[in-house]
Amino acid sequence: MGDTALVVGEALIDIVEHQGRALGEHVGGSPLNVAVGLALLGRRVEFLTWIGGDRRGQRIADYLHDSGVHLAAGSTGASRTATAIAELDENGSATYTFDIDWQISPSATPEEPLVVHTGSIAAALEPGSSGVDELIDKHKTTATITFDPNIRSAFFENAEQALSRVEAVVARSDVVKASDEDMRLLAPDSSSEQLAARWLTLGPAIVAVTFGADGSYAVCADGEQRISAYPAEVVDTVGAGDSFMTGLIDALWDAGLLGANRREQLRAIRAYALRRVLQIAALSSALTVARPGAALPDRATRDRAAERLLAD
Numbered sequence: 001m002g003d004t005a006l007v008v009g010e011a012l013i014d015i016v017e018h019q020g021r022a023l024g025e026h027v028g029g030s031p032l033n034v035a036v037g038l039a040l041l042g043r044r045v046e047f048l049t050w051i052g053g054d055r056r057g058q059r060i061a062d063y064l065h066d067s068g069v070h071l072a073a074g075s076t077g078a079s080r081t082a083t084a085i086a087e088l089d090e091n092g093s094a095t096y097t098f099d100i101d102w103q104i105s106p107s108a109t110p111e112e113p114l115v116v117h118t119g120s121i122a123a124a125l126e127p128g129s130s131g132v133d134e135l136i137d138k139h140k141t142t143a144t145i146t147f148d149p150n151i152r153s154a155f156f157e158n159a160e161q162a163l164s165r166v167e168a169v170v171a172r173s174d175v176v177k178a179s180d181e182d183m184r185l186l187a188p189d190s191s192s193e194q195l196a197a198r199w200l201t202l203g204p205a206i207v208a209v210t211f212g213a214d215g216s217y218a219v220c221a222d223g224e225q226r227i228s229a230y231p232a233e234v235v236d237t238v239g240a241g242d243s244f245m246t247g248l249i250d251a252l253w254d255a256g257l258l259g260a261n262r263r264e265q266l267r268a269i270r271a272y273a274l275r276r277v278l279q280i281a282a283l284s285s286a287l288t289v290a291r292p293g294a295a296l297p298d299r300a301t302r303d304r305a306a307e308r309l310l311a312d
Helices: 030-040 056-065 128-139 160-171 180-185 192-202 238-255 259-265 269-288 299-307
Strands: 002-009 012-018 023-026 043-048 082-086 094-099 113-118 144-148 176-180 206-210 216-220 223-227
Touching: 002 030, 002 094, 012 056, 012 176, 023 030, 023 056, 023 299, 030 043, 030 056, 030 113, 030 238, 113 238, 128 160, 144 259, 160 180, 160 192, 176 180, 176 192, 176 238, 176 299, 180 192, 180 206, 192 206, 206 238, 206 259, 216 269, 223 269, 238 269, 269 299
Parallel strands: 002 043, 002 113, 012 082, 113 144, 144 176, 176 206
Antiparallel strands: 012 023, 082 094, 206 216, 216 223
């Protein structure tokens, strides 16, 4: 088993438009952000995705290379690179239209990882989502499985279908993180905390929920923890959830709780130790919202902030 994170999921180009006028193109994708975030923290990362050999695909490949992420074999066979058109309204809010063909190549043979992370469109859109399930099942015997549903409602017929699909992956996972928006969409008649407790019974060791400016929450077998958001001058919230997920994985890595051979120790995590993990994840997110775009922090930046804020 290598000391590697395998991140599986979509990489795409966000095309930002306003009133039909293109304002710019940016590399995006929730799993891609997590892969880059872990690499910036000094972790060895392999990213399995599905991009084309076109100009946009090359831009993604170059971005990953420059960020220190290894693009897994079998990632470049798409007929076109996925795009998401983000149409901005007068208030700056975006409505997304996706053009994505998501698959797992039969030639994909990633190395044996310590942790496997997936989420968002990759876990929702066929035929690739079935391939994600197969990869999880293959690696679960040796690796910790982490999952962020990061719901894109365009890929589900209704909330019931979305909940069924998400919970199928939750049941395969060791660590799950979701936003309160995801939780409300999936179970509008339950609180986020109630749904997190339900998910904990399906198999994960930890379920965490982010509440934006209202902080975050996590639950494990030993209890629950809730913390406030760290103060930040918010520039935008792009990548905030992905940065939280990255921090969660990294903090558990530092604690020696990743890998299938540590699964029982992860399940036995004490609530006070979970609080520290939650603090690191929240700090990572706070550093991201203070900068434009999905600017996840590197190790030095986060360590300096941690010295100031987490001394207690």
